Amino acid sequence: MYNFDKIVNRKNTNCYKWDSLTTKYEGIDDIIPMGIADMDFEVCDEIEKALKERTNHPVYGYSNDVNKELAPVIYERYKNKGYDIELEDILVATGVVYIVTHIIRTFTKKGDKIVLPTPYYSPFGSVIESNERIILPCEMKLIDGIYKMDLASIENQIDETTSMFIFCNPHNPTGRIFDKDEMLELIDFCQRHNLLIISDEIHSDFALTKPFYPIININKYAKDNTFTVSSCTKTFNLAGLKVAFCIISNPELKEKYNKAAIHTGLDSVNVFGIEAIKAAYSKSQKWEEEMLEYLKGNREYVLNFFEEKLPKIKINPSEGTYLLWIDFTKSGKEVEKIQNILINECRVELNDGRMYGNHVGFGRMNLAMPRCYIIEACNRIYEVFK
Numbered sequence: 263m264y265n266f267d268k269i270v271n272r273k274n275t276n277c278y279k280w281d282s283l284t285t286k287y288e289g290i291d292d293i294i295p296m297g298i299a300d301m302d303f304e305v306c307d308e309i310e311k312a313l314k315e316r317t318n319h320p321v322y323g324y325s326n327d328v329n330k331e332l333a334p335v336i337y338e339r340y341k342n343k344g345y346d347i348e349l350e351d352i353l354v355a356t357g358v359v360y361i362v363t364h365i366i367r368t369f370t371k372k373g374d375k376i377v378l379p380t381p382y383y384s385p386f387g388s389v390i391e392s393n394e395r396i397i398l399p400c401e402m403k404l405i406d407g408i409y410k411m412d413l414a415s416i417e418n419q420i421d422e423t424t425s426m427f428i429f430c431n432p433h434n435p436t437g438r439i440f441d442k443d444e445m446l447e448l449i450d451f452c453q454r455h456n457l458l459i460i461s462d463e464i465h466s467d468f469a470l471t472k473p474f475y476p477i478i479n480i481n482k483y484a485k486d487n488t489f490t491v492s493s494c495t496k497t498f499n500l501a502g503l504k505v506a507f508c509i510i511s512n513p514e515l516k517e518k519y520n521k522a523a524i525h526t527g528l529d530s531v532n533v534f535g536i537e538a539i540k541a542a543y544s545k546s547q548k549w550e551e552e553m554l555e556y557l558k559g560n561r562e563y564v565l566n567f568f569e570e571k572l573p574k575i576k577i578n579p580s581e582g583t584y585l586l587w588i589d590f591t592k593s594g595k596e597v598e599k600i601q602n603i604l605i606n607e608c609r610v611e612l613n614d615g616r617m618y619g620n621h622v623g624f625g626r627m628n629l630a631m632p633r634c635y636i637i638e639a640c641n642r643i644y645e646v647f648k
């Protein structure tokens with residue numbers, strides 16, 4: 263029903279992915295951008311219709327009582343996804359990174375250590391550091407080709423100033439979907455050290471190869487001590503509308519979160535975002551199903567291509583997200599030069615592994631684009647790395 267092969271020209275639309283290329287890479291004009299995580303697909307027609315309807319009224323002032331309007335819609339969706347939640351646990355806000363910042367500022371102190379599995383989604387690192395907290399990196403280990411947390415490796419670095427753990431599942435950038443036993447181990451670790459948990463589950467609709475399980479369902483400690491942050495913006499390609507939500511089951515944490523949010527603007531949501539989220543969760547199921555199938559096709563294509571033609575470049579076979587974490591360190595080229603080679607010779611932009619906790623020689627590829635770009639990007643990389 264939907265055509266994900268369609269090329270949509272996004273240039274000159276204030277689009278970071280395409281419009282930043284000219285300033286970042288002056289003089290090269292045909293780069294395929296596969297960095298930033300939004301999609302090049304048109305949104306579902308139902309969402310477009312809802313937004314157009316909203317423009318029939320020509321005033322776009324502050325939104326009122328967004329929780330009342332949106333929490334039931336989100337509740338319905340997350341209940342169906344299996345989340346063990348109550349309606350009043352859902353708190354709508356303007357963005358996941360904004361919520362994470364709010365939680366860190368409210369529930370930790372300057373100088374506190376925050377555990378962050380590495381490689382990590384770069385804003386987690388910058389939010390921790392710009393708020394004068396300290397990243398306690400927990401390097402994930404590749405075991406039989408699967409990224410696993412190595413909690414034992416940081417056990418002796420935990421002290422009374424360590425107050426929080428930032429978990430991301432499905433994991434950006436590696437694409438891991440963590441198993442229940444791994445989460446149990448993580449929760450035990452947090453319980454032993456008295457850590458609050460932020461669980462970023464924004465990619466949870468992209469469970470491409472195995473089921474996703476919310477951490478708050480695992481046990482009481484997780485339920486009472488986790489801030490689950492998520493949004494519809496990845497799934498339905500609405501990142502520019504800035505709308506997200508936090509799930510908090512523990513009333514004390516919720517009260518403190520809400521108190522600190524007064525006058526920060528955290529809950530003053532974009533009026534178009536409100537209409538988009540309603541249309542996304544109630545009328546866009548078919549689009550979502552087809553989009554996920556299309557992404558699986560893109561994923562298969564890239565994995566097969568690299569395995570067959572570029573076996574020295576190892577791709578982590580992402581279980582969730584629309585991202586692939588690619589290891590160029592054994593590609594035969596100097597690792598420090600990989601990013602330059604990709605840009606200048608392949609004319610393909612991947613997000614540089616350095617952004618994810620200094621993983622030199624790695625790149626993150628965004629698969630959410632029409633397949634012709636995916637094929638062209640693979641061919642270009644092949645021509646240079648073969």
Ligand SMILES: Cc1ncc(COP(=O)(O)O)c(C=O)c1O
Binds near residue numbers: 360465501
């Ligand atoms: C793990 C993760 N969290 C959060 C975000 C961004 O969320 P928001 O735009 O709501 O701040 C992204 C976007 O790529 C992401 O991958």
